[in-house]
Amino acid sequence: MTxxxxxxxxxxxxxxxxRLLVRRVRQVQVDGELTLPETSALSRLDRGGPATSSTLAKQEQISPQSMGATLGRLEARGLVERRSDPDDGRRVVLSVTASGLEMLRNRRNARTQRLADALATRFTRAELEQLMAAEPLIERLAQSL
Incomplete structure (x- = not known):
């Protein structure tokens, strides 16, 4: 290396x-905005598939009671649904509904649009080219950690 x-x-x-970029992007508000714990639980269900409340609580490192309250709010809004566990009918698993997926998609799209707007209005073409040139390097760095 040099x-x-x-x-x-x-x-x-x-x-x-x-850190600053991620913090600012996370602050983007969307109609019907979710709280950070709601977003996190919904995203985890989207990425990981159906799970129990206790499994989600462990993954998020929060109390089962807090996760139960979060999932209750998501269920009341129709963003998650409860079903019997196919392997153990005594357990309940939660999964994201179509409305929940749409909420996540809207949130991601709003973030992307806000970032694109900032890039389009505050950066020159040369600066955008520099950012695009750095992208593969940043991805390679992330992969090497």
Whole structure:
């Protein structure tokens, strides 16, 4: 590697910038917005498939009571549904409904649009090209961690 580049300083700068970017992107509001715990539970069900409330609580590192309240709010809004576990009829598994998937999609689309608007209005074509050129490097860095 190049001796005159300081990998430590580069790492600190990237972490600082990426934290700010992620924080700002997460702050994008969407109609009918979900709370952070609701978004997290819904996203986990979307990515991981049906799960029990206790499994989700463990994954999110929160109490089963808190997860139960979160899932209750999501169920009341029609974003998750409860079903008997096909392997053990005594257990209940939760899964994302079509409305829940649409809510997640709307949230992701709103975030993407907000970022695109900022890029289109505050960056030059040359700066956009620099950002696009850096994307594969950032992805490779992420894959190497």
């Amino acid at each position: 001796e005159d580049l300081d990998a430590g300083r580069a790492a600190e700068a990237l972490i600082s910038s990426l």
